Amino acid sequence: MASINDNFLKLKAGYLFPEIGRRVAAYAEANPDKASQLIRCGIGDVTEPLPLAVREAMHKAVDELGCRDTFRGYGPEQGYDFLRKAVADNAYAGLDISADDIFVSDGSKCDTGNILDIFGKGNTIAITDPVYPVYVDTNVMIGNTGEADESGRYEGLVYLECNAENNFVPAIPEEKVDIVYLCYPNNPTGASATREQLQAWVDYALKNDTIILYDAAYEAFIQDPDVPKSIYEIEGAKNCALEFRSFSKNGGFTGVRCGYIVIPETVTGTSSTGEKVAIKKLWSRRTSTKFNGASYPVQRGAEAVYSEEGKKQVQELITHYMGNAKLLREACTEIGLKVFGGENAPYVWVACPEGVTSWDMFDKMLEEANVVITPGSGFGAAGEGYFRISAFNSRANVEEVCRRLKTHLA
Amino acid sequence: MASINDNFLKLKAGYLFPEIGRRVAAYAEANPDKASQLIRCGIGDVTEPLPLAVREAMHKAVDELGCRDTFRGYGPEQGYDFLRKAVADNAYAGLDISADDIFVSDGSKCDTGNILDIFGKGNTIAITDPVYPVYVDTNVMIGNTGEADESGRYEGLVYLECNAENNFVPAIPEEKVDIVYLCYPNNPTGASATREQLQAWVDYALKNDTIILYDAAYEAFIQDPDVPKSIYEIEGAKNCALEFRSFSKNGGFTGVRCGYIVIPETVTGTSSTGEKVAIKKLWSRRTSTKFNGASYPVQRGAEAVYSEEGKKQVQELITHYMGNAKLLREACTEIGLKVFGGENAPYVWVACPEGVTSWDMFDKMLEEANVVITPGSGFGAAGEGYFRISAFNSRANVEEVCRRLKTHLA
Numbered sequence: 001m002a003s004i005n006d007n008f009l010k011l012k013a014g015y016l017f018p019e020i021g022r023r024v025a026a027y028a029e030a031n032p033d034k035a036s037q038l039i040r041c042g043i044g045d046v047t048e049p050l051p052l053a054v055r056e057a058m059h060k061a062v063d064e065l066g067c068r069d070t071f072r073g074y075g076p077e078q079g080y081d082f083l084r085k086a087v088a089d090n091a092y093a094g095l096d097i098s099a100d101d102i103f104v105s106d107g108s109k110c111d112t113g114n115i116l117d118i119f120g121k122g123n124t125i126a127i128t129d130p131v132y133p134v135y136v137d138t139n140v141m142i143g144n145t146g147e148a149d150e151s152g153r154y155e156g157l158v159y160l161e162c163n164a165e166n167n168f169v170p171a172i173p174e175e176k177v178d179i180v181y182l183c184y185p186n187n188p189t190g191a192s193a194t195r196e197q198l199q200a201w202v203d204y205a206l207k208n209d210t211i212i213l214y215d216a217a218y219e220a221f222i223q224d225p226d227v228p229k230s231i232y233e234i235e236g237a238k239n240c241a242l243e244f245r246s247f248s249k250n251g252g253f254t255g256v257r258c259g260y261i262v263i264p265e266t267v268t269g270t271s272s273t274g275e276k277v278a279i280k281k282l283w284s285r286r287t288s289t290k291f292n293g294a295s296y297p298v299q300r301g302a303e304a305v306y307s308e309e310g311k312k313q314v315q316e317l318i319t320h321y322m323g324n325a326k327l328l329r330e331a332c333t334e335i336g337l338k339v340f341g342g343e344n345a346p347y348v349w350v351a352c353p354e355g356v357t358s359w360d361m362f363d364k365m366l367e368e369a370n371v372v373i374t375p376g377s378g379f380g381a382a383g384e385g386y387f388r389i390s391a392f393n394s395r396a397n398v399e400e401v402c403r404r405l406k407t408h409l410a
Numbered sequence: 411m412a413s414i415n416d417n418f419l420k421l422k423a424g425y426l427f428p429e430i431g432r433r434v435a436a437y438a439e440a441n442p443d444k445a446s447q448l449i450r451c452g453i454g455d456v457t458e459p460l461p462l463a464v465r466e467a468m469h470k471a472v473d474e475l476g477c478r479d480t481f482r483g484y485g486p487e488q489g490y491d492f493l494r495k496a497v498a499d500n501a502y503a504g505l506d507i508s509a510d511d512i513f514v515s516d517g518s519k520c521d522t523g524n525i526l527d528i529f530g531k532g533n534t535i536a537i538t539d540p541v542y543p544v545y546v547d548t549n550v551m552i553g554n555t556g557e558a559d560e561s562g563r564y565e566g567l568v569y570l571e572c573n574a575e576n577n578f579v580p581a582i583p584e585e586k587v588d589i590v591y592l593c594y595p596n597n598p599t600g601a602s603a604t605r606e607q608l609q610a611w612v613d614y615a616l617k618n619d620t621i622i623l624y625d626a627a628y629e630a631f632i633q634d635p636d637v638p639k640s641i642y643e644i645e646g647a648k649n650c651a652l653e654f655r656s657f658s659k660n661g662g663f664t665g666v667r668c669g670y671i672v673i674p675e676t677v678t679g680t681s682s683t684g685e686k687v688a689i690k691k692l693w694s695r696r697t698s699t700k701f702n703g704a705s706y707p708v709q710r711g712a713e714a715v716y717s718e719e720g721k722k723q724v725q726e727l728i729t730h731y732m733g734n735a736k737l738l739r740e741a742c743t744e745i746g747l748k749v750f751g752g753e754n755a756p757y758v759w760v761a762c763p764e765g766v767t768s769w770d771m772f773d774k775m776l777e778e779a780n781v782v783i784t785p786g787s788g789f790g791a792a793g794e795g796y797f798r799i800s801a802f803n804s805r806a807n808v809e810e811v812c813r814r815l816k817t818h819l820a
């Protein structure tokens with residue numbers, strides 16, 4: 001009799017986005033005349049074409065696979081050297097990160113979930129609230145939590161509240177945690193963390209032997225030159241932090257799939273006998289055994305993000321989406337809503353009018369404005385009373401959303 | 411202080427193929443004049459160009475991503491309907507498997523490792539010996555075993571010996587196991603299982619509430635019309651078996667990355683409270699939370715494997731590799747070696763001459779014939795005294811390998 005992993009039964013009914021999908025589908029079915037008017041600003045999914053440089057590189061790679069002399073089968077599980085080197089040289093120029101520290105994958109969602117494979121049981125794990133739900137659910141699934149309470153908070157996790165008072169960067173906890181997830185620029189709040197705030201977290205981690213899992217999937221959207229783009233800009237981070245990055249949001253790879261983790265040699269965990277073990281060694285072994293490398297044409301596409309043309313085209317995408325964010329911020333502000341984020345991130349985080357819940361707001365926006373947003377409470381108890389608007393859309397759609405906001409919410 | 415997953419420390423030094431790579435690199439470095447003569451028949455990696463139909467489909471998909479109207483971002487985590495349907499209609503025609511039972515991934519290596527996420531602790535797990543090392547190592551990593559003994563066998567796993575006497579299909583065990591991995595056509599032995607043998611396993615599974623993890627990655631190489639291509643050809647299998655398949659070996663996707671698991675609704679595991687839970691539901695949830703779908707252009711390429719042109723081109727690849735297998739079988743037989751496999755699988759499994767170990771044979775083949783094979787003992791204790799030759803190569807290389815076998819081993 002095969003037993004199942006009972007931890008799965010602790011998971012709440014739906015991962016946030018499937019639940020949104022369900023409500024939208026139900027509305028569209030009940031109101032077929034409105035279905036074509038729906039504008040989706042819910043899930044943080046890019047909408048603009050894949051950059052030409054990326055497509056050209058992928059075409060070339062596909063052609064190479066058509067010729068015996070240039071055919072490639074299994075690649076190195078950790079990623080091709082050409083891509084690892086391009087990442088180290090471009091994304092980490094001047095930060096003393098080597099190609100060998102870069103582990104290429106098929107995306108950050110997989111990486112942030114799979115990383116738990118290499119950690120032991122019994123770690124105290126901290127997440128922010130609100131938070132990207134994958135961090136929570138993967139900890140539930142692997143058995144790092146107890147049951148959820150009524151607000152959806154799981155026993156055993158440490159929730160670090162993010163709110164308007166702390167600018168959505170959590171205070172350093174008084175207790176000791178073993179692993180903490182931080183994500184800046186933040187999904188869902190669009191907040192960014194200052195150098196001083198990150199330094200305080202790194203100092204805390206070094207003092208407490210904590211590992212920081214730093215999700216920098218949105219770093220490309222940072223406009224303010226004083227905001228750090230990588231945790232490795234912070235003194236000491238190479239001894240305590242892993243960094244997750246993705247080509248999804250800068251290069252438009254949400255359907256193409258490529259990301260990576262940076263793991264400096266100097267980040268260690270502790271075995272049950274007290275031995276220090278390099279996280280990099282464990283992750284490399286995990287990768288060799290459970291992964292077979294990202295698709296070759298995809299890795300060539302990712303490499304092209306760093307070509308001269310690629311950089312220019314990515315910058316145009318960023319400029320486009322951040323222009324959207326600005327319009328959305330302005331429209332929400334104009335109708336009297338309190339707005340956060342959207343300045344160094346593609347997400348605008350908006351406080352619901354007094355007394356309106358996040359899901360109320362979701363339903364109202366869906367039914368009255370025919371705009372799909374994401375309810376803040378879907379990201380955690382502390383997200384209640386907020387909603388997230390994604391700036392990933394065409395300009396025309398964003399302008400229309402702004403008009404509808406003014407019509408239906410003013 | 412972050413604790414690590416101590417189970418990783420139980421793993422033997424090297425996954426088999428990295429160790430082979432190390433020895434080959436050392437030899438090539440010490441003998442630079444021989445390096446260019448090396449022929450690799452070790453790792454089971456395809457060598458022939460990706461079929462034209464696949465490349466055309468991938469080109470088209472990349473172009474679609476370049477246009478806003480046809481751009482696709484995040485796809486369904488479980489795979490696009492077009493591919494799930496193509497698989498169900500083609501690979502499972504007449505077997506009552508629906509598109510909804512197909513879960514598309516980035517490859518079978520990932521799937522066979524990741525599937526363990528959804529099972530509980532304390533299951534009795536059986537593997538064959540010899541075996542594809544990933545089944546073993548992923549069980550070690552997740553904590554389903556104790557330490558390894560000197561022969562490399564891990565405490566807690568049930569090893570089902572496969573040898574010449576049982577035609578490399580294990581006898582039904584007397585004890586009860588909860589999960590069993592079966593792989594036919596087999597990697598590494600090249601053996602195939604008859605309908606009667608598989609029926610006996612399914613009957614055993616139904617009687618003991620065992621789940622069969624059936625790896626059919628090599629089904630396309632089956633030549634004998636009486637050999638089952640899918641476990642679902644066996645009565646009762648839909649109540650006890652998952653099937654893993656891949657586009658790696660038929661379509662030449664080892665570098666492109668695509669595979670899938672088939673999970674009928676009727677396969678269940680048991681929760682700690684005795685509740686029957688559909689494995690399909692658990693895997694779907696795992697997929698939604700920890701995966702973001704295989705790359706869109708890759709899924710379009712996989713779909714093209716089932717087009718009229720695609721089928722023809724795949725058949726040509728199969729014919730090519732099976733022609734290689736025939737030559738290798740004949741050459742080994744001619745020099746007096748006892749040969750298995752290679753008739754319904756792309757692997758030829760050869761008994762070493764009396765008294766010669768697998769790694770001795772590996773070194774001899776490397777140093778004298780400059781041919782890289784895989785030592786049988788690398789696949790488990792029962793593989794000692796055998797070696798595997800892969801038929802994945804160009805015809806010219808295979809002919810040269812045959813000549814060298816006759817020169818150096820006759």
